Amino acid sequence: MSAGEFYYEQKILENDLISLVPFDQDIHTSKLVHEVKTHDLLKFIPFPKFESNEEFIKSFWAPVRDAPGECLYAIIDKATARVSGESDAYAGTMALTATSKENAATEIGIMIFPAFQRTHVATNAVGLLLKYTLDPPPAGGLGLRRVEWKCHSENAGSRRAALRMGFEFEGIARWHRAFTLGDSAEELEKRNGTKGELRGRHTAIFAITWDEWDEKRPKVVALMERKH
Template sequence: MSKPVFHYEQRRLENGLVALVPFDPTKHVTQFVKLIKESLADLFKYVSFPVIEAEADFIREVYDKISASPGDCLYAIFDKTTEHGEENSNSAGVISLTATNPANAVTEMGVIIFPAFQRTHISTNAIGLLLLWILDPPSAGGLGLRRVEWQTHAENQASRKAALRMGFELEGILRWQRVSPPGVGLPVEALEKRNGTTGELPGRHTAIFSIVWDEWDQKRPKILALMDRKR
């Protein structure tokens, strides 16, 4: 199990409703893996994700890779409106930063909310807290980055709506940008015929959204208002 090497000090982020806690396998992995296994069909229709049968699979295939990358960090999301401890049933999902580049002052956000907490205050507040940390200037406790991206399968309407709701702007569609899970995405029969291959995964067009620093002052009050609404 590797020690996180993220470019920035990864500190706890929270308000009265949600806490984002740096993911600690010794505390968080058991409940997380249990909920992942229960929610595979709902969570990963549009996302390629390793097969997770046991805690060791998650540590090896996901956590250790994130921890070894200076550009990546992972938070566990907890619902503070319940009375349970952080290792129990208020585990609401995870949120991450990837491809973080201090030289260019950019990063990419990703979020997984467990089904029981979808369409609640969790997503709005978790994303909002991370946006405040990313885009607020250092004088206000933020990282002062210039750009945060949100990437999603172009057919994932729920993810696209969530990005727009949280102030992200659609920049465009990257065609055939990556592979998709089996059964989801663009067919590859013609590609296999051309390349003389078999068993290739489907492809996907990726919708790219962003928020940038010079629009953040305008967008920030709207994000806070959404968080105040608790949904």
């Protein structure tokens, strides 16, 4: 994604433990597709179904790559890379989506690969994006007014993570999303009252806003500085 297609420059965000680098189709696609095919990472995430690099690029990456308001980061675990001697440790993805310059608002999304779950990775990835989106421009941020976190209402882990990072629970949007991943048509209809393969999602909505960021920011930074 070029800077001209988004209202800010998509740049590397990093601290001593991780870095968020703009997603590179040639570098990051294969590992992402492998992780999704190997593990049940899409249970609660409305990604288009893909079985190959080509399907991922066509069904997900190509529409996102050039869309204003959308950007995708690869999470690199610098701490693991230092210990293992690897050149990098690709740990998952982080996204800003539905970003609106007019409304000064965005939504973040995160997918951590299983080997890096329950480590410092998620906390630092979310923390870096919160500082970038909510800090004022003189401090190097975008100065947005609202950052949302939306997840499947049944995704208890994601809901706990949102609260831990300082997001406020705002409610459930019923039948908010529909997607065709995972279960059989029979299981979907039994579980969600839908027809065919259309899975319905009740969405839990969380947010942090600019008028509470000054209070919440030190707590986010403290979480990032904890030794895990």
